[in-house]
Amino acid sequence: MNMSHVVTHLSFGRMIDPRLLTDMKRSLPYLGQSHDRLDEKAFINQHEFGANVTIEHYLQIVKTEVITRRYGQEHSLIEEHEYTAHSSITQTYYLPVAKFHFELSPMQILITENPKSLSHFITNLCAIIGGVFTVAGIIDSIFHNTIRLIKKVELGENI
Known part of the structure; x- marks a missing residue:
């Protein structure tokens, strides 16, 4: 028998809907990669x-489920089942068969979108600007003190 x-x-x-899946893949590129494996x-044989x-x-x-939160309410956009597949071919002495072993995972992938407020964006922006300013000040101070130390050594002054 040939299986x-x-x-x-x-x-x-x-x-x-393929159009919805295409739209979702723009924002979540890893979604649906193992959908049609x-x-x-x-x-x-x-x-x-x-x-x-x-x-x-x-x-x-x-x-896998994608959930968005808008105005305090949750909306389920996509609920799909992805799968991983592995196939093997073995020689048998009995009747040959084509077997499909299904294992339903007890785990679930839950993708949520939490929109941030404008004040959160402004706070993060200020933190980034303050961090850059602080690091630039430290580097400037190290550079300035190093140059001053080199000049003192060149002039032969005591340190």
Whole structure:
């Protein structure tokens, strides 16, 4: 028996509108990278393996949810199930099979967006400017004192 097969489409949960997924990938580029991992993949039994070959697929499914907060309310934008896949081909002495092992992960990936206020932005900006000013002052002081010390040594004065 030849257990060669092609996986045309494999997904879990509700289908997500492709336009919404494209819009979300602009802000979250890592979203959906393992969404269609097995789509259009062919698992063909080459002749070097022989006749009785078992093809096994190990899939771990993880729920991913994107939540935004606007005006104190939470809105769920996307709820999808991503999966990782690993396939192996082994020689068997019994009946060959094509196996799919599913493992539902108890973990969930939760992506939240917390908008910051204008006062938070201004506070961070002031902290950055103050930090740059302080570091520039320290470097200027070290540079100035080093030059003064070099001049004293050159003139032969006691330190």
